[in-house]
């Protein structure tokens with residue numbers, strides 16, 4: 001069974017950088033070091049308001065990322081143009097409105113099938129692997145297949161919220177959603193609010209999990225524990 005890849009989301013490095021007008025911490029250097037410390041990929045989510053990762057960061061990162069480069073975001077015209085120009089390894093489509101404080105829902109792949117089909121086809125035509133951010137709902141997963149996407153990303157906030165109280169109850173919808181995805185021939189990624197506390201149980205219970213993308217908790221842990229140590233701690237849980 002192939003190992004689950006750890007994609008480090010560096011949005012929050014850019015959050016600190018943007019607190020002042022300079023270039024400290026350096027977003028490019030954080031990606032180069034994250035890869036050197038064992039990251040299997042780098043994820044960024046350039047939001048329309050530029051609150052953290054900016055389009056210019058994405059172009060700079062394209063020049064240095066040597067592992068898998070995953071760009072997440074809502075498929076606006078600007079976002080589509082950026083991604084097709086940069087040609088990352090993967091694009092992850094997220095339904096976030098511009099004002100969302102963070103990603104807080106997966107796609108309604110039934111209602112948005114035609115919209116997503118057209119966008120997925122454009123990215124695949126450009127040679128970019130596609131992933132669609134979804135809730136762990138079997139019908140949503142089946143409808144995601146009809147968009148032509150290569151993968152889904154399971155939105156794991158509900159797992160993170162429920163984990164400490166009842167891990168088995170929290171993971172159950174994700175086990176079923178991953179089973180349906182495998183039936184449909186979809187690759188399974190996962191992300192949002194994964195952490196040192198909840199990651200191992202998730203990864204152990206979701207067979208054939210291709211990738212986890214982790215940012216907020218990992219970068220926060222790195223403030224206490226150091227980036228190299230933190231990445232190694234997360235990798236040991238996969």
Ligand SMILES: CC(=O)[C@@H](O)[C@H](O)COP(=O)(O)O
Pocket residue numbers: 009011012044045047072094101102103133191192213215216
């Ligand atoms: C899609 C998802 O859950 C995260 O990748 C998201 O990018 C987090 O965004 P913020 O870092 O802006 O909270």
Ligand SMILES: NCC(=O)COP(=O)(O)O
Pocket residue numbers: 009043072153190191192193194213214215216217218
């Ligand atoms: N796709 C999830 C991601 O990239 C990071 O989410 P989070 O760990 O910052 O919640």
